[in-house]
Amino acid sequence: MTNFDEATAVRHRGDGHYEAAADPRFAIVLPGGTVPPAVNGGALLATLLRAVIHSSPHPHPVATSAHFLRVPQLAPVEVQVTWLKRGKTAATARASLVQGDEIVVDATVTTGTVPGRADEDAADRTLTWTGPPPSCPAIGDCVDLGNWRGTFGADGAAGYAAHVEVLLDPATTGWRRGEPSGLPEMQGYFRLREDRDPDAYLLALAVDSLPPTVFGLGATGWAPTVELTWHMRAVPEPGPLQVAARCRHVSGGWFDEETEVWDSAGRLVAQSRQLARVGRGPLRTTGAQQAAGAVRERS
Amino acid sequence: MTNFDEATAVRHRGDGHYEAAADPRFAIVLPGGTVPPAVNGGALLATLLRAVIHSSPHPHPVATSAHFLRVPQLAPVEVQVTWLKRGKTAATARASLVQGDEIVVDATVTTGTVPGRADEDAADRTLTWTGPPPSCPAIGDCVDLGNWRGTFGADGAAGYAAHVEVLLDPATTGWRRGEPSGLPEMQGYFRLREDRDPDAYLLALAVDSLPPTVFGLGATGWAPTVELTWHMRAVPEPGPLQVAARCRHVSGGWFDEETEVWDSAGRLVAQSRQLARVGRGPLRTTGAQQAAGAVRERS
Numbered sequence: 001m002t003n004f005d006e007a008t009a010v011r012h013r014g015d016g017h018y019e020a021a022a023d024p025r026f027a028i029v030l031p032g033g034t035v036p037p038a039v040n041g042g043a044l045l046a047t048l049l050r051a052v053i054h055s056s057p058h059p060h061p062v063a064t065s066a067h068f069l070r071v072p073q074l075a076p077v078e079v080q081v082t083w084l085k086r087g088k089t090a091a092t093a094r095a096s097l098v099q100g101d102e103i104v105v106d107a108t109v110t111t112g113t114v115p116g117r118a119d120e121d122a123a124d125r126t127l128t129w130t131g132p133p134p135s136c137p138a139i140g141d142c143v144d145l146g147n148w149r150g151t152f153g154a155d156g157a158a159g160y161a162a163h164v165e166v167l168l169d170p171a172t173t174g175w176r177r178g179e180p181s182g183l184p185e186m187q188g189y190f191r192l193r194e195d196r197d198p199d200a201y202l203l204a205l206a207v208d209s210l211p212p213t214v215f216g217l218g219a220t221g222w223a224p225t226v227e228l229t230w231h232m233r234a235v236p237e238p239g240p241l242q243v244a245a246r247c248r249h250v251s252g253g254w255f256d257e258e259t260e261v262w263d264s265a266g267r268l269v270a271q272s273r274q275l276a277r278v279g280r281g282p283l284r285t286t287g288a289q290q291a292a293g294a295v296r297e298r299s
Numbered sequence: 300m301t302n303f304d305e306a307t308a309v310r311h312r313g314d315g316h317y318e319a320a321a322d323p324r325f326a327i328v329l330p331g332g333t334v335p336p337a338v339n340g341g342a343l344l345a346t347l348l349r350a351v352i353h354s355s356p357h358p359h360p361v362a363t364s365a366h367f368l369r370v371p372q373l374a375p376v377e378v379q380v381t382w383l384k385r386g387k388t389a390a391t392a393r394a395s396l397v398q399g400d401e402i403v404v405d406a407t408v409t410t411g412t413v414p415g416r417a418d419e420d421a422a423d424r425t426l427t428w429t430g431p432p433p434s435c436p437a438i439g440d441c442v443d444l445g446n447w448r449g450t451f452g453a454d455g456a457a458g459y460a461a462h463v464e465v466l467l468d469p470a471t472t473g474w475r476r477g478e479p480s481g482l483p484e485m486q487g488y489f490r491l492r493e494d495r496d497p498d499a500y501l502l503a504l505a506v507d508s509l510p511p512t513v514f515g516l517g518a519t520g521w522a523p524t525v526e527l528t529w530h531m532r533a534v535p536e537p538g539p540l541q542v543a544a545r546c547r548h549v550s551g552g553w554f555d556e557e558t559e560v561w562d563s564a565g566r567l568v569a570q571s572r573q574l575a576r577v578g579r580g581p582l583r584t585t586g587a588q589q590a591a592g593a594v595r596e597r598s
Contacts, residue, residue, distance in 0.1 A: 062553065063526035063574045065364030067391050067407045069384045084402050085368045089552075089576070090525055092366050092405065094393075103383050106393065106407055108366045110526055110574075115551040127518055127577055129483060129549040184428060219426055226389055227362035227409055229528040231555060231574050233548050248559070249532050249567045250428040252414040253388075254361065256530060256570060258557070260547070268548045271555060273572050275362045275409075275530050277388070278426055 002194040003163055008046040008201060010054065010079055018051040018079040022072040022099070027159045028150040037153060038071045040160045041225055042205035044105050048097050049204055051079035057091050058111040061200050065229040066107040072099045115234045118265045130268055134244035134260065139189045142167035145211075165191050166209060167240075175215040184213035184247035184255070191240040198236040198263065206241045206261045207272035213247040213257050214278055221279015223255075230259075230272035239264025253278050301493040302462055307345040307500060309353065309378055317350040317378040321371035321398070326458045327449040336452060337370045339459045340524055341504035343404050347396050348503055350378035356390050357410040360499050364528040365406040371398045414533045417564045429567055433543035433559065438488045441466035444510075464490050465508060466539075474514040483512035483546035483554070490539040497535040497562065505540045505560045506571035512546040512556050513577055520578015522554075529558075529571035538563025552577050 007023035026043035049061045082094045090112045097105040136142075144167050151161035168188035174181045190209040192202065207230045212223040245259040255278055261270040306322035325342035348360045377397045384391045389411045396404040435441075443466050450460035467487035473480045489508040491501065506529045511522040544558040554577055560569040 063366065065366070065407060065526065065528055067362065067364070067383075067409050069391055084366075084405055092368055094405065106383055106391065108364060108405055108407060108526075110366050112525075112553070113551065114553065126552050127513070127516060127549050129516055129546070131545075131547045214426070217426060217428055226411075227364065227407075227528070227530075229364055229526070229572065231526075231553075231572075233553070233555075234550065246430075247428070248430045248570065250426050251533065252412065253425050254411070254413065254530075254532070256532075258572075271547065271572070273528065273530075273557075273570070 002192065002196045004192055004194065004196065004202070008043055008050060010047060010050045012054060016055065016081040018054070018081070020047045020051070020077050020079055022074050022077050024074045024153065024157050024159060025163055027074060027153070028161070029153050029159060037074060037159065039074070040205070041068055041105070041228065042208050044072070044097055045107070045204040046201040047077070048079050048095050048105060048107055049109065049201060051081050052093050052095050052109045052111065053200070055081060055083070056093070056111040057086050058113055060112060060114045060232050060235070061109050062090065062112040062114060063110040063229070063231050064107060064204070065227070066105050067227050068105055068225050070102055070104050072097070072104045075099065077104065114232055117235050117237055118267065133262055133266060133268070134187055134242070136169050136187045136242055136244060139167055139240060141170070142188050143170050143173050163193055164205070164209065165193050168210070172216060175218065175220055180218040181216045184216045184250065185245065186210040186213050186216065187244040189240045190243050197238040198241055200232055203232055203236065203261060203270040204230065206243055207259050207270055208274065210243055210245050210259070212276065213245050214250060214255050217250065219278050223276050223279050225274050225276045228272060228274035230270055232270055234263070234267050234269045236263035236269040237265040237267070241269070250278060301491065301495045303491055303493065303495065303501070307342055307349060309346060309349045311353060315354065315380040317353070317380070319346045319350070319376050319378055321373055321376050323373045323452065323456050323458060324462060326373060326452070327460070328452050328458060336373060336458065338373070339504070340367055340404070340527065341507050343371070343396055344406070344503040345500040346376070347378050347394050347404060347406055348408065348500060350380050351392050351394050351408045351410065352499070354380060354382070355392070355410040356385050357412055359411060359413045359531050360408050361389065361411040361413060362409040362528070362530050363406060363503070364526070365404050366526050367404055367524050369401055369403050371403045374398065376403065413531055416534050416536055417566065432561055432565060432567070433486055433541070435468050435486045435541055435543060438466055438539060440469070441487050442469050442472050462492055463504070463508065464492050467509070471515060474517065474519055479517040480515045483515045483549065484544065485509040485512050485515065486543040488539045489542050496537040497540055499531055502531055502535065502560060502569040503529065505542055506558050506569055507573065509542055509544050509558070511575065512544050513549060513554050516549065518577050522575050522578050524573050524575045527571060527573035529569055531569055533562070533566050533568045535562035535568040536564040536566070549577060
C-alpha cells in the first residue's frame with residue numbers, strides 16, 4: 001500500500017461515521033513556521049471521498065463541492081456521511097470532515113458512473129464531445145519543482161512535496177526567479193513519487209496540485225482555498241496526469257482558478273474550479289525555493 | 300415589488316427556518332406535460348440565498364455550491380440554514396430547500412464581501428486582473444427567444460419565460476431551426492421583463508438562464524442540472540446582463556457547462572460551472588418553438 005493510500009485511509013465505525021487522520025505525510029510546513037503544518041486539501045478530499053464511495057450505490061464521485069473552513073491539526077479526524085438521495089443514475093451525500101466538534105471541510109458529493117478507461121470508453125454510445133486540449137510541452141521539457149520549502153518538517157518528517165512530483169511548463173515558472181509571466185496560468189504534469197495508477201482519489205489531489213495561478217501575477221503569498229468543486233469525467237489511464245489551470249478574475253482579495261486534468265491517453269478526466277484568497281502581499285522570500293514553498297494550502 | 304422578488308421571498312420562522320414557495324411564476328411547463336411543472340433552479344437558488352443572507356455576517360453569497368436532488372411541487376417549501384463558521388472574511392452555511400421531509404436542493408454557501416458597483420470598485424486597492432471578455436454581438440442584434448413553449452400553464456398562468464427576457468447571439472441559435480452549430484456554446488443577454496436592477500439574487504438566475512449548451516450539438520432534450528456552483532465576483536451595475544456559456548466535455552450522459560456573467564459596465568460579475576445530464580435523445584419536437592421549450596430545468 002502506498003503512502004498516499006495509507007494517509008487517506010478511512011475505517012468505518014458504523015452509521016456513516018469513519019475514522020481517519022490528517023496525516024503529516026501530506027502536510028506542508030508553511031514558510032516562517034508561524035502556523036501549524038497544514039494538510040493538503042486534496043488529501044483531505046481524498047479521505048472524505050473514500051468514506052463516501054464506501055457507502056455509495058455508484059462507483060464514482062461525479063460532482064464534489066467542498067468548502068474549506070479550518071486548518072486541521074495533524075491528528076485523528078472523523079468523516080461523517082449522510083445520504084440525501086439514492087437515485088438510479090445519481091446519489092447525493094453530505095460529507096463532513098470533522099476534528100473535535102468543528103467542521104474542517106464541508107462537502108456535498110454526487111456519485112454516479114463515468115466512462116471507464118479508454119478501452120471501455122470506446123463502447124460509450126452516448127453523445128461524446130471534447131474541447132481542444134491544453135498545449136503543454138512534453139513532460140521531459142518541464143521543470144521539476146523538486147523538494148520545495150515545506151517538504152520536510154522540523155523533525156525531518158517528509159511531507160507533501162516528498163510524496164508528489166510536480167513538473168511545470170517553463171513558461172509558467174517565471175515567478176520562481178522573481179519574473180512572473182503576468183498571466184495567471186499554470187500548467188504541467190502531476191504524479192505520485194510512488195508507482196501508483198491514478199484513480200478518483202488521486203484526481204482529487206491533482207485538481208489542486210499546481211502552485212496558485214496568481215503566482216503568475218507576482219502574488220506569491222499564501223493563497224487559501226475557500227471553495228473547490230471538481231467533476232470526475234472519466235476513469236484515468238495509468239501514467240502521469242497533465243494539469244492546466246487558469247484564472248479569469250482577481251478582485252477584492254478573491255480569485256478563481258479553473259483546472260483541467262487530462263490523462264496519458266489524452267482524455268479529459270477531471271475539471272475543477274475554486275475560489276481562493278489572494279495572499280496579503282508577497283511573502284518576504286529570498287529565493288525561488290522559498291517562493292515555491294508558498295504553494296497553495298487551505299485555510 | 301416585482302414578481303421575481305415576490306416569488307423568491309422568504310419569511311423567517313425562527314431558528315434558521317424560513318417559509319417560502321416553489322412559485323408557479325418561475326415554473327416551466329415541460330413539453331409533453333408528462334411531468335409536473337418544474338420551478339427554475341435559479342429561482343430556487345435565489346430563494347435559498349435570501350434565507351442565507353438574512354442571517355449572514357457578510358453581504359454577498361461569494362461561493363454557492365448546490366446539488367439538485369428533486370423537482371419540487373408548486374407548493375410551500377422550507378429553507379433550513381445552519382451556520383458552520385462565522386469568520387471575519389468569510390462565513391459558511393449549509394442551506395437546504397426542503398419540501399415535506401425531502402431535500403429538493405442541498406447547498407453550501409460561503410458569504411463575504413465582493414467589490415461594489417463600478418464607482419466603489421475604483422477604490423479597490425487589492426490586486427485586480429480580468430481575462431478577456433466574450434465577444435457577443437450588441438443586444439439589438441440578438442434574437443429574442445420570446446414566449447417559448449412552457450411559458451403558460453394549462454390554466455393560462457404565466458411561468459418562467461413570461462418573466463425573463465433571453466436574447467441570443469444568432470450564431471448560437473441554429474438548433475431552433477434544426478441546424479445546430481456543432482459547438483456546445485451559447486451566449487446572449489438576460490434581464491427580467493420587469494424593470495429591476497440586477498443583484499446577487501438575479502445573478503443566481505442569470506448563471507443558468509441560457510438554453511443548455513448541448514443544444515448546439517443537437518441534443519435538445521431535457522437536460523437536468525445535477526450540480527451547480529457559482530461565484531459572485533462583483534455587485535452588478537444596472538442594465539442587462541451579458542451571459543456566455545461553453546461546455547468542455549460530453550460523455551457517459553454527463554456534460555459540464557461553464558458560464559460567465561458580465562454587467563452593463565463590462566465587468567465580470569459572476570461565474571458558474573454545472574454538471575448536467577444529456578437528455579435521452581432529442582424530444583419529438585416539430586419546430587423551433589417546441590425545441591426552445593426544452594430549455595434546461597432541474598430534475
